[in-house]
Amino acid sequence: MTLKELSFFYRLCEEPHFSKTAQKLNITQSALSLAIKSLEHDIGEPLFDRIGKKLVLSETGRLFKELTYPAFTALLEAQSLFSGNALLGILKIASSKTIGDYLTPRIVFDFLLYHENVRIHKEIHNSATIIQMVKNGIIDVGFIESACDEREIVKETIGYDELIVVTGDGALANRCVYIDELFEKKWILREKGSGTREVFLEALGEIARSLPVFTEFSEFEEAKTLLLHSADIMTCVSRVVVEKELQRRELFEVQLKNVSIRRPFYLIYHKDKYQSKLLSTFKTHVLNVLRPS
Incomplete structure (x- = not known):
């Protein structure tokens, strides 16, 4: 079953005369007849009834046309799109x-x-x-x-991104401290497998083994809710995540001595x-x- 055979079938449905349709398609009547016979062979039943000199769609032909024509037109449309220069x-x-x-x-x-x-x-x-x-x-x-x-x-x-340490504790705003001075805080980090977590811990080096992780989070809104809830909580996230909260002074960046994280x-x-x-x-x-x- 080919697109050409289907095309011949639909044209014959419009003009149910082999000779007239063949002439319009600029092919021989025998070529048109062979194409229809090939379709009928694939389907297993005649698509047309030959009633005297008339060519009439059979019950199988009517259902076949109804089921296949939408897909046929969609294929032609796709063929036209892909043959053009449009990006798709x-x-x-x-x-x-x-x-x-x-x-x-x-x-x-x-x-x-x-x-x-x-x-x-x-x-x-x-x-x-x-x-x-x-x-x-x-x-x-x-x-x-x-x-x-x-x-x-x-x-x-x-592109590049900057990771920063963030807290809701205003007393730490603009301070520059060593990471171990913050170990008494309750640290929350992204789940294992997260790029943010991996880059942060790698930047800390060996001391990362001693970082007390209180709990993990997977959603940034969850982390920000906890940071705003308690000044005892700290985390490390991308600056873009908390940019608005920093501007509104709801959260505060804590500078780390000897640690700068640009990923x-x-x-x-x-x-x-x-x-x-x-x-x-x-x-x-x-x-x-x-x-x-």
Whole structure:
């Protein structure tokens, strides 16, 4: 069953005469007849009844046309779209928490404004999960905040981020202290596998083993609620996460002596991933929005 055979069938439905339809299609009557017989062979029943000299759709033919014509027109439309220059397709992406909450929405929105035939399916996971999703071909592109040394994965730096220590304790505002001076506080950190957690603990070095982690969180709003609830709580998050709270002086940054945490954001994809026009254009768009400084 081919698109050409289906096309001949629908034209014959409109003009139920083999000779007239063949003439309009600029093919021989025998070629048209063979195409219809091929369809009938595939289906197993006649599509037309030959009533005297008349050609009439059979009950099977009427149902076949009803069921297949919408799909046929959709295929023709898709064929027309893909043969043109329009950018189209469905892109699957996943972002780590900071990027997914604060950067990806703007990136995706702006891209879709200019490419109406594109759909983007987006998810939010921690960096470790996203790396596995790329390795397994579940997503096309990932955005992560932690290091990735997997040989199967291509990693491109798309921007930089600053991690800061934050508290609701105004007495610590603008102070510069050693990390162990804050060990009496109740520390809350992102869950294991989070890029934010991994980068923070790595920056602390050996002393990170002694950091007393009171509990973990997966949502930034949860962390901010706890920070605003008790001045005894501390955490480490991206500056963009608490930017408004810092400006309103609801939360306060605590400077750490000998510790400065500036991490890269990465766009990752599988090394065997085909670089389609859609993927290449999306990558360029991301770099334009988040150009490294």
